[in-house]
């Protein structure tokens with residue numbers, strides 16, 4: 001089964017076309033990267049995948065986990081890590097554990113507090129990403145790299161089958177970037193989570209990914225795998 005299947009996807013902001021018949025598929029269990037120049041439409045494509053931008057019959061089709069997007073309702077199977085997720089929320093009044101637990105709302109209910117089981121899940125996933133010691137800290141008081149690890153824990157707390165990341169290490173230092181990559185590689189290789197990651201960091205491609213897709217002129221093509229160890233720098 002394909003975790004993601006995109007066929008003939010088109011999208012315009014007003015009269016400005018961004019996607020122009022994009023096709024792509026990510027089989028279950030794979031680690032795929034999406035690369036492309038600034039403004040190529042990568043974030044637009046991610047927003048369409050997440051149902052944040054409208055998809056009509058004329059825009060082509062998107063399948064998630066074998067279901068058409070408009071019929072898809074298993075959103076707890078999809079984890080999402082945005083770019084610089086907490087950068088604009090320096091004073092956000094929530095602790096690390098509250099941020100992660102909030103993503104369990106579909107099982108807890110919006111106006112209820114989590115029980116022992118939910119708290120255990122939160123602590124378990126924070127410990128997997130090395131952030132358990134920070135669980136009581138306010139999210140806005142952590143470094144960018146630490147915040148991204150918390151957002152990874154938040155995405156993983158529902159044990160998703162598909163993890164979508166939009167430039168998750170942008171603005172994060174080298175050491176934290178490597179740690180972040182080590183974590184997602186582990187979740188992909190050991191737990192079988194399918195990964196679809198937008199990135200400008202070509203150095204990570206050969207080490208991490210099974211497939212690399214490039215978005216250019218509104219269409220997607222699979223590009224030849226990078227050779228391990230070659231340094232192509234940023235796109």
Ligand SMILES: Nc1ncnc2c1ncn2[C@@H]1O[C@H](COP(=O)(O)OP(=O)(O)OP(=O)(O)O)[C@@H](O)[C@H]1O
Nearest residue numbers: 013014016018036037038039040041042043044045
């Ligand atoms: N809400 C919007 N309204 C109008 N145009 C938009 C909107 N969002 C993005 N665009 C335009 O659509 C194009 C694609 O933007 P998008 O953010 O998807 O590119 P990207 O590949 O993610 O870029 P980057 O690598 O810089 O993050 C750009 O030309 C951008 O200016």
